[in-house]
Amino acid sequence: MFNKPIVAEDLEKRVSAKLIAKRVVVFQTLGSTNDFAKRLAQNGEGCGTLILTNEQTEGHGRQGRRWYAPANAGLWFSIILEPTQPTDMFGLVSLLAAVALAKTIERITFLSPALKWPNDVLINSKKVSGILLESQFSNNRSASLVLGIGINVNQKQTDFPEEIRQTATSLRAQTKHAIDRVSLLIDFLHNLEYFYLKFNDGNFGLIIDAWKERCPFLGKDISLQQNKDEIIGRFENLDEYGRMALRLQNGQMKYLSAGEPNFIQRGEQCYS
Numbered sequence: 001m002f003n004k005p006i007v008a009e010d011l012e013k014r015v016s017a018k019l020i021a022k023r024v025v026v027f028q029t030l031g032s033t034n035d036f037a038k039r040l041a042q043n044g045e046g047c048g049t050l051i052l053t054n055e056q057t058e059g060h061g062r063q064g065r066r067w068y069a070p071a072n073a074g075l076w077f078s079i080i081l082e083p084t085q086p087t088d089m090f091g092l093v094s095l096l097a098a099v100a101l102a103k104t105i106e107r108i109t110f111l112s113p114a115l116k117w118p119n120d121v122l123i124n125s126k127k128v129s130g131i132l133l134e135s136q137f138s139n140n141r142s143a144s145l146v147l148g149i150g151i152n153v154n155q156k157q158t159d160f161p162e163e164i165r166q167t168a169t170s171l172r173a174q175t176k177h178a179i180d181r182v183s184l185l186i187d188f189l190h191n192l193e194y195f196y197l198k199f200n201d202g203n204f205g206l207i208i209d210a211w212k213e214r215c216p217f218l219g220k221d222i223s224l225q226q227n228k229d230e231i232i233g234r235f236e237n238l239d240e241y242g243r244m245a246l247r248l249q250n251g252q253m254k255y256l257s258a259g260e261p262n263f264i265q266r267g268e269q270c271y272s
């Protein structure tokens, strides 16, 4: 029963969020929900539309990295958003989505997910979800966001391709039982709407505090890669834009924004 494909009616009947998912489009197979949502947004599709696919064949993360999204095993979806805040605050949307998902996972599985800046949700140091936030300008040049989320739900640990078997996990692999994807998604959409409305109201502190509470890397030394250089520093804080404040070894503070494509957080410390 848990491997049954999701159909649009499953969601339309149960969704309680008023703004998020007011229109739902479901595919059995699609290249990338983010690419599809960006095309819709470009053609004027409004805030709240949810695009979900049961299988995603060309899913991608930042900088074109591949995202594995096998049929009926996880949640692979994108939501079009039109925030009322200025564009320099948009980075917070990725953080608020991670907080909303962490809360859903906490409620449904009683596990304690950890958040890794800027866009990963980890359980027991393995990645259970990735978030990809992309901005999009419609033909009349108004800005919207496409929030893409991949959540590993019912894969067994051995189902993951070799390349990510040590670093990825699913909710099922962690809880040892299968999870209803629709219930998970409905709960997440409810939490997402709550935090998104707080964001639009300018209540940024609530989002930043909720994110920081779940980040075990704050205050720790971490390493990042920028092009070919390694940057080592202490992850001191998140600023009001959701940027990482990194204290470099020479004492200077460097601010990294989530949208900055050059930075890859890596190193043992990031997963310990």
Ligand code: BT5
Binding pocket: 031, 032, 033, 034, 035, 056, 058, 059, 060, 061, 062, 063, 065, 066, 067, 068, 069, 075, 076, 077, 078, 119, 120, 127, 128, 129, 130, 131, 132, 148, 149, 150, 151, 152, 164, 167, 168, 169
């Ligand atoms: C991300 O990128 O983590 C964002 C992933 C967003 C995927 C969603 S699915 C719906 C929507 N449509 C899309 O096309 N994308 C979004 P990044 O931080 O760049 O991480 C990518 C890295 O995660 C890869 O290089 C792999 O190492 C790893 N990875 C790939 N698939 C994974 C999976 N299913 N679970 C855990 N890790 C994975």
